[in-house]
Amino acid sequence: MRRATFALLFAAAPAWAADPIAGEAAYQRACARCHRDPSVILTRLGPDFAASDSAARAARLEAFIATHHSPGAQAADIAAWLAAR
Numbered sequence: 626m627r628r629a630t631f632a633l634l635f636a637a638a639p640a641w642a643a644d645p646i647a648g649e650a651a652y653q654r655a656c657a658r659c660h661r662d663p664s665v666i667l668t669r670l671g672p673d674f675a676a677s678d679s680a681a682r683a684a685r686l687e688a689f690i691a692t693h694h695s696p697g698a699q700a701a702d703i704a705a706w707l708a709a710r
Contacts, residue, residue: 643702648706664710666707670685
């Protein structure tokens with residue numbers, strides 16, 4: 626019984642989770658030299674972006690970041706930080 630519960634806990638947990646705190650630091654290193662003010666990026670994405678929930682915003686941002694001078698593995702963290710703003 627314990628083994629089944631243990632396996633169930635790990636099966637339900639995501640393999641990784643984006644870290645918005647790391648995302649802010651990654652944004653400063655990889656993006657800020659061209660995109661100083663992140664609110665400008667969010668404004669350009671339009672009112673439908675602002676109205677969507679945090680998970681939808683993060684997914685949209687991550688897809689965009691992947692095609693725009695991608696910082697690689699840090700894209701999910703940056704997207705999580707921007708989505709939380």
